[in-house]
Amino acid sequence: MKRPRVRFAPSPTGFLHVGGARTALFNWLYAKKFDGDFLLRIEDTDRARSTDESTRAIFDGLEWLGLTWDEEVVYQGANVERHYADAHRLLESGAAYRDFTPAADTERLRNEAEARGESYRFDRDTALLSDAETAEKLARHEPYAIRFRVPEGHTEWPDLVHERIAFPNKDIEDFIILRSDGTPVYNMAVVSDDIAMGITLVMRGDDHISNTPKQILLYRALGADVPQFGHVPMIHGADGKKLSKRHGATAVGDYQHLGFLPQAMLNFLALLGWSPGEDIEVMQLPELIERFNVHGLHAKAAIFDTKKLEWMNGQHLALIPIAELAHVVAPLFEQAGLATVADLASRPAWFHGVLELLRVRARLTDEIVTLATTFFGDSVEYDAEAIGKQWRDAAFTADVLQATHDRLASLDTWEPAAMEEALRKLAEEKGISGGKIFQPLRVALTGKTVSPGIFDVLLYVGRAHALARIAAAVAFLKQDA
RNA sequence: GGCGGUAUCGUCUAGGGGACUAGGACACAGCCCUCUCAAGGCUGGAACACGGGUUCGAAUCCCGUUACCGCUACCA
Numbered sequence: 156m157k158r159p160r161v162r163f164a165p166s167p168t169g170f171l172h173v174g175g176a177r178t179a180l181f182n183w184l185y186a187k188k189f190d191g192d193f194l195l196r197i198e199d200t201d202r203a204r205s206t207d208e209s210t211r212a213i214f215d216g217l218e219w220l221g222l223t224w225d226e227e228v229v230y231q232g233a234n235v236e237r238h239y240a241d242a243h244r245l246l247e248s249g250a251a252y253r254d255f256t257p258a259a260d261t262e263r264l265r266n267e268a269e270a271r272g273e274s275y276r277f278d279r280d281t282a283l284l285s286d287a288e289t290a291e292k293l294a295r296h297e298p299y300a301i302r303f304r305v306p307e308g309h310t311e312w313p314d315l316v317h318e319r320i321a322f323p324n325k326d327i328e329d330f331i332i333l334r335s336d337g338t339p340v341y342n343m344a345v346v347s348d349d350i351a352m353g354i355t356l357v358m359r360g361d362d363h364i365s366n367t368p369k370q371i372l373l374y375r376a377l378g379a380d381v382p383q384f385g386h387v388p389m390i391h392g393a394d395g396k397k398l399s400k401r402h403g404a405t406a407v408g409d410y411q412h413l414g415f416l417p418q419a420m421l422n423f424l425a426l427l428g429w430s431p432g433e434d435i436e437v438m439q440l441p442e443l444i445e446r447f448n449v450h451g452l453h454a455k456a457a458i459f460d461t462k463k464l465e466w467m468n469g470q471h472l473a474l475i476p477i478a479e480l481a482h483v484v485a486p487l488f489e490q491a492g493l494a495t496v497a498d499l500a501s502r503p504a505w506f507h508g509v510l511e512l513l514r515v516r517a518r519l520t521d522e523i524v525t526l527a528t529t530f531f532g533d534s535v536e537y538d539a540e541a542i543g544k545q546w547r548d549a550a551f552t553a554d555v556l557q558a559t560h561d562r563l564a565s566l567d568t569w570e571p572a573a574m575e576e577a578l579r580k581l582a583e584e585k586g587i588s589g590g591k592i593f594q595p596l597r598v599a600l601t602g603k604t605v606s607p608g609i610f611d612v613l614l615y616v617g618r619a620h621a622l623a624r625i626a627a628a629v630a631f632l633k634q635d636a
Numbered sequence: 637g638g639c640g641g642u643a644u645c646g647u648c649u650a651g652g653g654g655a656c657u658a659g660g661a662c663a664c665a666g667c668c669c670u671c672u673c674a675a676g677g678c679u680g681g682a683a684c685a686c687g688g689g690u691u692c693g694a695a696u697c698c699c700g701u702u703a704c705c706g707c708u709a710c711c712a
Contacts, residue, residue, distance in 0.1 A: 273637075273638095276638095326638075327639090340709090344712090361642090364707075388705090426661090430650070433660090434650070463662040464662095465662095466661085467662090516675075597671075608670095
């Protein structure tokens with residue numbers, strides 16, 4: 156079997172959309188799984204809408220996800236000469252013909268038909284000219300478009316995702332392949348490029364299904380092998396409509412900035428329209444490649460469920476090697492003004508310990524930073540709610556906290572087991588439950604009613620800071636009483 | 637309008653004629669664990685769009701209807 160060659164061919168008219176990212180992923184997985192090449196082609200022939208900025212955004216998004224491409228990026232705009240030549244080849248062979256009808260005329264006919272509620276089909280017979288007429292118009296340098304002569308019969312193909320799709324050719328009008336200004340039209344450019352790039356499988360969004368018969372016709376007329384096709388479904392928003400800005404974040408970059416991990420995004424996207432066929436959900440890239448199969452590809456549009464993506468991110472946050480997580484998250488700590496990247500790197504054991512505590516409690520990397528504030532700085536801000544709930548009896552609480560402070564201060568090691576033993580003993584002596592100590596202590600240390608386990612907080616806040624915070628709480632309570 | 641595509645819990649899905657009392661996951665509710673919060677474990681509610689066939693037997697095959705989506709350009 157020939158080495159498979161697939162491609163992802165976005166047009167640079169916006170950012171990398173999650174739907175595009177998913178098609179890219181399926182193509183990439185296919186290439187990895189079947190030992191093929193994954194190529195990238197930027198379809199920048201629409202000069203007005205294409206921007207370098209969005210080309211960069213596509214690269215960035217793909218790189219962030221780790222969907223790297225083989226070979227150099229192909230820019231469609233650089234190949235217009237060939238597109239033009241291919242269109243003319245079709246003209247020479249008779250597969251296409253010149254259409255001298257002014258664009259405005261066909262547009263008018265189309266509009267009129269539409270107004271009458273009829274469907275318009277370009278009429279080949281009125282456009283076809285005698286050789287003499289053609290020669291005459293050519294001599295006068297009248298502009299013409301080149302139209303493909305759609306043959307009789309029907310066009311069908313076995314789709315990788317759908318079973319078999321067939322179109323009667325009578326429903327396909329003679330479409331333009333070269334505009335009267337000499338520029339190629341999308342279908343012409345795509346086919347010409349895919350042939351030149353040796354693409355063996357075209358996997359793309361199912362919004363291209365109706366382009367496919369036209370393209371197959373072009374392959375045949377050009378004497379090229381018709382590749383395989385696979386049309387993957389669209390991604391919809393919660394309302395069932397095609398995902399768009401109205402639904403919130405749709406660009407891959409948005410999710411990156413929201414605090415999602417690329418591996419979670421990939422995992423989530425893979426499961427949107429593909430299933431391994433087993434009850435397994437959380438997978439890393441190597442496992443995704445190993446399990447990927449064409450059979451699991453879906454035909455039905457899927458709704459983008461942010462909640463599940465968040466859950467998925469939480470799963471990957473828990474799975475990612477701690478050093479890698481530290482690397483991803485350290486810059487965020489710096490941005491938040493908590494600590495510099497260099498500072499964090501200088502005390503990896505401490506930093507990793509803090510991250511271990513928080514990774515299971517967070518779903519987004521940003522949340523880790525928020526939760527981590529407790530472990531930095533000297534002062535604690537007390538939540539009014541926390542005070543009301545855990546520090547009701549100020550005098551009693553001050554007393555308990557003072558005793559807690561003293562017991563902890565007398566410890567000669569600063570490790571959780573010893574702290575717990577000491578404080579449980581204190582509770583027993585006072586005839587109160589452990590919670591009666593831990594909860595007020597939590598407020599003293601964090602200002603909040605919720606936090607990681609209290610002994611872990613003690614450990615990572617550090618002896619000096621912890622004792623200082625408890626003393627400050629006692630002072631606060633005494634002045635309050 | 638024409639053409640094409642799709643149809644299983646709210647959502648992502650398993651399911652390729654009998655193993656279906658329709659399984660898993662997210663979300664939701666409850667319980668357990670427990671110093672709080674997460675995580676984890678357990679339990680619960682929740683679906684085969686509708687109507688006809690084919691068959692001893694249909695979520696699964698066929699036809700129709702409906703709904704939704706896409707395309708219908710000298711855009712890509």
